[in-house]
Amino acid sequence: MGITKVVIVDDEALFRELLRRTLSAEPGIEVAGVAESGEAAIPLVRETKPDVVLMDIELPGELNGIEAALRIKEExxxxxxxxxxxxxxxxxxxxxxxxxxxxxxxxxxQTVPDLAAVVRAIEGSKAGMVVLDPLVMAGLRPRQGSVVASLTRRQQEVLELLAQGYGNAAIAQRLTLSEKSVETYINAIYQALHVSDEPGIHARVKATLLYLQSAQNR
Incomplete structure (x- = not known):
């Protein structure tokens, strides 16, 4: 898989250092730099060329986390x-x-102590996926009448794990299924949601976005 280079952007020094130390100890991840603002992050990313940026949504200064991330994505x-x-x-x-x-x-x-979830988010975003926090997913349910609500309970469970960045083998392990069964469920989900792989966008991304669009808070 190789080394994944990351940059951490957060204005809370204690949290930033905790995350830096945690990720620096993880095999396969290299912390290329840290910044405390969106303005500082942009030149740091240009210089260090990371694979992934971990960005606080609420940052001081002229750029919040979303705005800084969009500037970085543009480049x-x-x-x-x-x-x-x-x-x-x-x-x-x-x-x-x-x-x-x-x-x-x-x-x-609050999920950061769950290192496996952090690594899934990092590797999933690096691979071009859309990955949602497991605690966020636990607080959502499909709206009545939505296409996601029409899926079977098992199909919804598989889709929820897809949205959290789990691969097929990990889904099979969590749900005590064979990988072949997981593939069958995923194909059925894609068919029900009318999604497929296309140039530039993965079917998993489409399925995750559809889940989010059709969800409401529990």
Whole structure:
């Protein structure tokens, strides 16, 4: 898989240092730099050329986290962005520019101690996926009458794990299924949602965005 270079952008020094130390100890991840504002992040990203930027949604200065991330994406469209937030409400997630977009993750700061979830967000955004925090997903349910609500309970479980950045093997392990069964469920989900791989956008991204669009807070 190779080394994944990341930059951390957060104005809270203690949190920034905690995240830096945690990720520096993770095999396969290199922390290329840290910044405390959006204005400082942009030249740092130009200099260090990371694969992924972990960006606080609320930053001091002229640029908030979303605005800084968009500036970075304009210069380097393939870069992954992990938005760090204290807000689990759906309206904060949908404030991200996710329409037909790729390489974004939304991660709650309280999830950071769950290193596996952080790594899924980093690697998923690097791969061009859209990854949602597991605690955010736990607080959502499909609206009655939506296409996602028409999926079977098992199909919804598989889709929720897809949206959290799990691969097929990990989904199979969590749900005690064979990988072949997981592939069958995923194909059925794609068919029901009328999504498929197209140049420039992955079917998993489309399925995740449809889930988010059809969801409401529990």
């Amino acid at each position: 380097t469209p393939q870069i992954g962005i992990v938005i760090l937030s204290a807000h689990s409400d759906r309206r904060y997630v949908t404030s991200l520019p996710l329409d037909d977009s790729q390489g974004w993750a939304y991660l709650l700061k």
